[in-house]
Amino acid sequence: MTHTGTIADHAPHALDDKKPGEESLAPQTTRIMDPWSYLFAWLGGCVSIGTFTVGSGLVGTLNLIQTVVAIAIGCTVIGLALMINGRAGHKYGIPFMVQARSSFGFAGTRLPALVRSVPAIVWYGFQSWIGAGALNLVSETMFGYSNIWVFFIGFQFLQIALSVLGFHGIKWLENIGAVFIIGALIYMFFSVIGQYGDQISTNLIQAEGTWGAPFWGATMLFLGVYSTMMLNVSDYSRELQHRVGSVRQVVIYANSILPATLFMGMIGLMVSSATGEVDPIKVFSSAVDNPILLVVTLLFIAFAQVTTNILNNVVPPAYAMMDVFKLSFKSAAVIVGLLAFATFPWLLVRDESAAGLGLFIQTYSAFLGPIFAILVVDYYVIRRQTLNLDHHYDADGPYRGWNPAAVIATVVGVIVALIFSGISWYASLIPAGVTYWLLMQYLPSAQRFRA
Numbered sequence: 001m002t003h004t005g006t007i008a009d010h011a012p013h014a015l016d017d018k019k020p021g022e023e024s025l026a027p028q029t030t031r032i033m034d035p036w037s038y039l040f041a042w043l044g045g046c047v048s049i050g051t052f053t054v055g056s057g058l059v060g061t062l063n064l065i066q067t068v069v070a071i072a073i074g075c076t077v078i079g080l081a082l083m084i085n086g087r088a089g090h091k092y093g094i095p096f097m098v099q100a101r102s103s104f105g106f107a108g109t110r111l112p113a114l115v116r117s118v119p120a121i122v123w124y125g126f127q128s129w130i131g132a133g134a135l136n137l138v139s140e141t142m143f144g145y146s147n148i149w150v151f152f153i154g155f156q157f158l159q160i161a162l163s164v165l166g167f168h169g170i171k172w173l174e175n176i177g178a179v180f181i182i183g184a185l186i187y188m189f190f191s192v193i194g195q196y197g198d199q200i201s202t203n204l205i206q207a208e209g210t211w212g213a214p215f216w217g218a219t220m221l222f223l224g225v226y227s228t229m230m231l232n233v234s235d236y237s238r239e240l241q242h243r244v245g246s247v248r249q250v251v252i253y254a255n256s257i258l259p260a261t262l263f264m265g266m267i268g269l270m271v272s273s274a275t276g277e278v279d280p281i282k283v284f285s286s287a288v289d290n291p292i293l294l295v296v297t298l299l300f301i302a303f304a305q306v307t308t309n310i311l312n313n314v315v316p317p318a319y320a321m322m323d324v325f326k327l328s329f330k331s332a333a334v335i336v337g338l339l340a341f342a343t344f345p346w347l348l349v350r351d352e353s354a355a356g357l358g359l360f361i362q363t364y365s366a367f368l369g370p371i372f373a374i375l376v377v378d379y380y381v382i383r384r385q386t387l388n389l390d391h392h393y394d395a396d397g398p399y400r401g402w403n404p405a406a407v408i409a410t411v412v413g414v415i416v417a418l419i420f421s422g423i424s425w426y427a428s429l430i431p432a433g434v435t436y437w438l439l440m441q442y443l444p445s446a447q448r449f450r451a
Helices: 035-045 049-056 064-092 110-143 148-163 166-205 213-231 246-275 280-287 291-325 329-343 351-382 404-419 421-442 444-450
Strands: none
Touching: 035 166, 035 246, 035 291, 049 213, 049 246, 064 166, 064 213, 064 246, 064 351, 110 148, 110 213, 110 291, 110 329, 110 351, 110 404, 148 166, 148 291, 148 329, 166 246, 166 291, 213 246, 213 291, 213 351, 213 421, 291 329, 351 404, 351 421, 404 421, 404 444, 421 444
16 A cells, blocks of 8 residues: 655645635645634534424424433534544545545445435425525515515525535635524524423423433434535545644534534424424424514524535535536536425425434435445555545546445445434444455455555
8 A cells, every 4th residue: 555645745736725616626735724614614504404303303202301412422423423534534635525436436436426415405405495484484574575486596596606606605604604593593492492481391301201212213313414424524624724633623523513403403302392393484483472583583594504505515416526527616516506406395394294304314324324434444444544645536546446345335234224224324334344344355356446
């Protein structure tokens, strides 16, 4: 295995700088995110309405304390997993699609690209519809005008326009929005307690709940909302300054993801237990009886969808399209935004869709867990944290085509995950990782991938 020196030594086309929207798959040496910018980016990017819906789906299963502990466990695992898999991107400045070439091969990266891109586009459409609903309610409250389709289309094109700015746009958008978003969530949290305190006490605090399999399944659901980002975390960590060490990265991830997840999950659980309502916009409108405060809150919620979508749901599929179809970042970002229209988000937000959304998370997590395990085993065990970037950028080199070891290990992990669907992400890790390591040792057709 060839040892590498600096990025520039082994990747002559490394990016020393880039302008807004000029994202590239090449390694980059200049990092635009300092620790605070990185923390705010993750904080703003993790205010997911999907987390609200997951919390709503736990009514009747867990009590309040069990839900808090489940969220804390899920977020701790998330923080560790993000740091572990993001090391390659942080060290070498490479994105997820390039990182995966040593394990899956140049052609084989289409599998993790597909698995990562589909949930991103689905969440993009889902959260765009929620944001449009918030804007529609603002318009109805202030001007008496209501047309959800007008706001949905306009909101989506606004996000497309912002997304083409790339990480420069993400940096200023998240830095500005994070503080306001968390303030709105704190306000909503105490508003819900004030309005539904008695029902919350009866239905949640005094409920027995369970610490058994449903509890661990709940940790997986909260974890599953972010399991997509565990795959492509290198897309973000390559933007973080080199001086930020591993321990500090875990602290950043935990202190950004936990508050957002805790507030959104708890609000969803508390309001749904008190009212039976699942639609976030109906919940927000019923929890705030002051029209001015309602408008401010809804505008914050709409803005939260923008920050989440731009960071988490545009970059991964856009990079995948850049790799597979050789598109520019701007073209790929526009296509991703248009594809979000085809996810039929107006169906996903219905009350009867909450259980289906939870099943969707469990199902795609069954695919994400094995791929995560393969990436980690490949980088830490097979490569020993040393990559040959020349091979990662040589389509005719040892990483050409598909790596059968990665494909077989993925299938094994998915089968195990589907058998244990309630904890699919957890269950898939060891079978996929061990299978991949064994095949890389003994499968002849996988030997050249050890280069």
